[in-house]
Amino acid sequence: MMTKIAKTLLSLTLGLALFGTSAQAKQTLRWSEPSEIQTLDPALSVDTTSSEMMRNSYEGLYRFENNGQVKKALVKKETRSADGLTYTFTLQKNAKWSNGDRVTAKDFVYSWQRAVDPNTKASNAQLFDGIKNAAAIMAGKKAPTELGVSAVSDHTLKVELEKPLPYFRSLVVAPIFSPLDQKAVEKYGKDYGTSATKTVTNGPFNVKGWTGSNQKWQLVKNKHYWDKKQVKLDQIDFLVTKSTATSYNMFQSGQLDKTDLSQDQARQLRTNKEFIARKQARMQYLQFNTQDPLLKNLNVRKALAYAIDRKQLVNSILADGSLRPKSFVPYDLMTYNAKDFAKVSGTKAKISFDRKKAQHYLKLGLKELGKDELELQLLGDDDDISKKVNEYLQSQLEENLPHTKVTTLNINKKSRIERMKKGEFEVVLTGWGADYQDATSFLNLLRSDSPYNFGKWQNPDYDKLLTSAKEQTGQKRFLTLLKADELLTAEQAVTPLYQPALATLLKKDVKHVIYAPIGGYNFKNVTLK
Template structure:
C-alpha cells in the first residue's frame, strides 16, 4: 500500500475528528416562550427531519411519516410513554387457548374525525387493504402471521381471505397461522391503522391530503405545505380527547441539524429531533436539562447492494469492508452521544435476546485490519486493482461526516477508491428501493415493536424494505421459524443461528446502535423516553 496515501487518509480522519470535537465557548441563548393562541390553546412545534414521503398509513415507510401518523391515527393498541403495549381503539382483548385467535373488544364511542362511527368492519377493510398487492405497502410483511397474509401478499389469494372478521360492530377477531409472541406489538404500527373507506374510494391516492383526510387519532389534518409545515388540529371526535391537552401540532421538515438548532434557540421549535454533532458539548454545557438521550431500538448501518457488482457473490469483499471500519472511533470521536459500536445486528436494548457478534469482534485493531486486507485480496482486489465504490447517503451533518470517515478508513486500510453521493430524502429512498445503481447506502432501522424479529424480518428476502436484495433460503427459514416460537431458550438458539448466518453473509454493515437525542423545551411536560422511539403529542402538555 502507498504509505503516503495511507498517512493522508489517517490525517484526514484525525482532522475531521478534531473539527467534530471542538467545544464552542460562545454564549448560547435559547428562547423559551411557548406559543399560545388567542383562545388559550397551546401549540407544539416539532422539528421532523425530512419531508414525509406519504401520509397513507399503509404506504408510509419513514420515521418522519410515522411521527405524524401517530398523531393522526389510532390503532387497536398504542405505545405507552414508557414503551409498553396498552389499549387504544380496543379497550380489551382475549387470546385463545391455542394462542392463535385474538378477539378485540372495541370502544363503543369510536368515531372518525367527520363524526361517522368507526366499527370492526373498518378494521377488516383496512387490514385487508394493508396486505393487498394493489396497495403496495412496504410493510405488508408485518402482517405475515395472519392467516392467508403471505399468500395475499404474493398475489396467490384475494385480500378477502385474510384471517380477520367482524363478529359484530364492536368485536374484531384476528386469526394467526401460528403463535406469534410479538403480534400485539405490530398492531401499534401504522400498517395496522384503520383508514376511512369512503375517502379512499373517492379520492384514491389523494385521500390523505388536506380537505380529503378523515382520521381517527387525537389530531386531524389542517394543512400540509410541502417542505414547509404540516399542521394538525385537535380532533374532538377522538375517544381520548378529554385527556388531550395540546390544541395544535406543527411538524417542520428540517434536515439540516444546524438549522434545526438555530430555530430551536430562536423559539421557533419546542422539540428538535436532531442535534448537531459539532454542538453537542456546547448543548450539554448550557442547556443539559433540555437534552434527552434515550437508548433506542435502532441500528445505524450501511447496506450493500448484493444484486449487482461489486457485491454480488462477493462475501469476502463485504466482510473486508465491514472489518476495515473502526466503530469505536466513530462513536467516541464522531457521534459522541453514548452510542454503542455495533458488532452484531440486534440492539442490546431489545427484550429477551442476547445477540450474536461478528467472529472478529474481539480482535485487536492490527489483527482486524490485517484480516480485512487478507479478505480484500482474496476477493480479487489489490493496490494495482483497487475497489472503486460509491457511498450514498441522505442529507445530514452526521451522515456526511460518518461517510467521509468510513471512506477514509477504506482508503487507508484497503486502498479502495471511494466516492460519496448525497441525495435528498425522497430521491434517496427511491434509489435504495429500486436498487438499480446503488452500491453502498446509509440507512437506519428503528424497531417497530420490542422483539428481535423486527430486525430479523427486515433482511428476509420477501420484506418490502430489504434494499440490499439479500436472499438466503437458510436465513429466511430460520427467521420465519423463530417468528412463531414461544419465547425461551429454544427460540434464542434459532435467533442466534439466524444472526450468525446474516453476519457471515454480510449484506449489511452495522455501525452503531442508537441513542436518540432530542432537545425539548422545559415547558413541554410529560415526555418520557422509550426504546421504541414512539411518541404521541397527546401525551404531552405545555405549561408556561
C-alpha cells in the same frame, strides 16, 4: 372620578391582558423534524417521519408508552383463547373519524385486507405474516377476504392467528395496522394519503397544511377524537430543519420547543438542563447492492466491514450516546429468560475493526474479480448527521484499504429511498427502526422475498432458519434466530454501524412527552406551562 384618558388607558390595558391570556391559553407546540413526510397512507409508509405523524393522527388497537410499554388505545376490552390463536377486541363505541364517521370493527377489517392485497403493494405487508392466511394471500394463493380478521359486530373485532405471536400487541401498534375509513380511501383512490386534504384519520390529531412535498405542516387537535379530553395541545407546528445549527438557533431564539443536536452540540450541551438523550430501537447500517459483481463478492464486503472503526465512530464522531453494535439487532429489543438477544448474539470478533483483516480480504476479493483497485460510491441522506457519518466512512475506507477510492453522494431522504427501491446504488448508509419487540423485526428485512432487501442478498439457509422460527416457541425459537443472525453477520449481508441515540434539547415548559424506543414521539398528553 376617572378621566376619559384614564378610562381609555384602562380599557387598552385590559384588552392587552385578555389578548395575552388568550395567546397563552392556546397550546401550540413548535417541533423540528429532520426529514419530510413521505406519505400518510399507513400501508405505504417506510420512513420515520411519516410513521411518527401517523402514530399521532391515526389510532389502532394499542399504542406505546414510555420505555416501550404497550397500552390500550381503541381497545376497551381484550380476550384471548387458551391456545393463544384467537383475540377478540371490544372497541371504544364513541370513536369517530375526522370527517365525523363512526369508527367500527369493519374499518380494521377493510384496512388489514387492503394491506395484504398484493395489488396494494404495501411496504410492510410482511408484518401480517402469522395472521391466518396472510402469507397465502400475499402470495396470490387466497383472496384478501380470507384473512383471519372479522367484524363480529360494529364494535367487536376478532383476529385469528396461525401460530402464537408473543409480540402480537406490540406488532399491531405499527401504523399499517391502523383502521381506515373505506369511504375516504375509495374516494381518493391512489391519491389517498398524498396530502393532508386527501387523508381521513381517527387519532388525537389531524394533519393540516401538508401538500405532499412541503417542509411545514401542523398536527391539529381532532375535535371528533373519542378521548379528546385527554388531549391538551391545540396544535403542533412542524418544520423540517436538516441543519441542527439552524434548529438550535431557532430553539435559542424561542422559535422551536425542541431541536435535535449534532454530535458536537451534544458534547457541548450534555450538562444543559434541557438536554435529553433518547434511546432508540434502531440500527444504522451499510447495505450493499449485491447485483453489482464487485459487492456480490463476499471478501470485498468483509474488507469493507473490517475497515471501519465503530468504537471511534460512536465515541468521537457521534459522541451522543449512540452504541457500538454487536448484532444487526439492537440492544434491549428482545429478551428470553432475561438474556438480551443482541448481547448473546454478538461477539467482539464478529463486528470489529481490524486493518490487517480488512486488507487481507480486499486482496482476496480483488484477485477473484481480476481488479487492481476498488472504486465505490457511498449514498446517504443530506442531513447533518448522515453527511458527517458518510465523510467518516469515506476516510476510514480510503485510509485502511489500499487502492480504494470512495465518493459520497448525499441527497434528500425521499430520493434516496426511491434509488434504493430501484437498485440504483452501490453502498448506501441507511437505517431501520423496530416495528415490534422481536428480533425478526430486523432479521426479516434480509429474507429473499423482503421488500426491504434492496441489496438483493439471498441465502437459502438463512430463509430456512427464519421459516423454521415461525413454527417454534421459547428457547428453540430464540436459538434459531440467533443462528440466523450469526449467518447474516458471517455473510456481511449488511454491515451494522451504530445503534443511534437521539440527542435533543426540549424546553422545560413542555411536559408529558411520551417517547418510545419503537415509534418515537406521542403527543397525546403533552401540556405546555
